[in-house]
Amino acid sequence: LFSFQRKVKIQNVFVVENFEDFNEKVVNSPIPVLVDFYADWCGPCQLLGPRIEAKVNGNNGMVLLAKVNVDYAGDLAMDYDVKVVPTVLAFKDGNLVGRFEGDHPDDYLNDFIADIIEK
Numbered sequence: 001l002f003s004f005q006r007k008v009k010i011q012n013v014f015v016v017e018n019f020e021d022f023n024e025k026v027v028n029s030p031i032p033v034l035v036d037f038y039a040d041w042c043g044p045c046q047l048l049g050p051r052i053e054a055k056v057n058g059n060n061g062m063v064l065l066a067k068v069n070v071d072y073a074g075d076l077a078m079d080y081d082v083k084v085v086p087t088v089l090a091f092k093d094g095n096l097v098g099r100f101e102g103d104h105p106d107d108y109l110n111d112f113i114a115d116i117i118e119k
Contacts, residue, residue, distance in 0.1 A: 011064075017072060017073055028094065032091065034063060036088050037085055037087045044102055048086045048103045049086070052065060052109060059117070070085055080096075086103065087100070088112075092116060
């Protein structure tokens with residue numbers, strides 16, 4: 001007899017496309033979630049995106065990253081008063097606990113993520 005154990009792997013980085021998805025994966029998450037509002041045509045977004053993904057992946061599941069393309073989820077961006085891209089919001093226990101706009105140096109990103117995990 002063989003026993004199969006199923007491991008559920010939580011995806012550290014995922015895409016959110018609508019309010020239902022956002023509520024399920026971000027607001028209801030037991031793990032803090034950063035939300036990267038970006039656009040494909042945005043230069044600073046192209047710089048920030050891979051760096052913040054690498055930092056989230058390097059935190060061993062202590063924080064997650066939701067990617068929201070404002071060209072496809074503009075209503076979600078408006079709901080959270082996102083006026084420029086990139087904008088990163090931080091949610092913990094369903095609450096908005098931090099935000100920043102634009103690209104930032106690695107030290108800033110490290111401190112921002114550490115602060116969200118520790119809150």
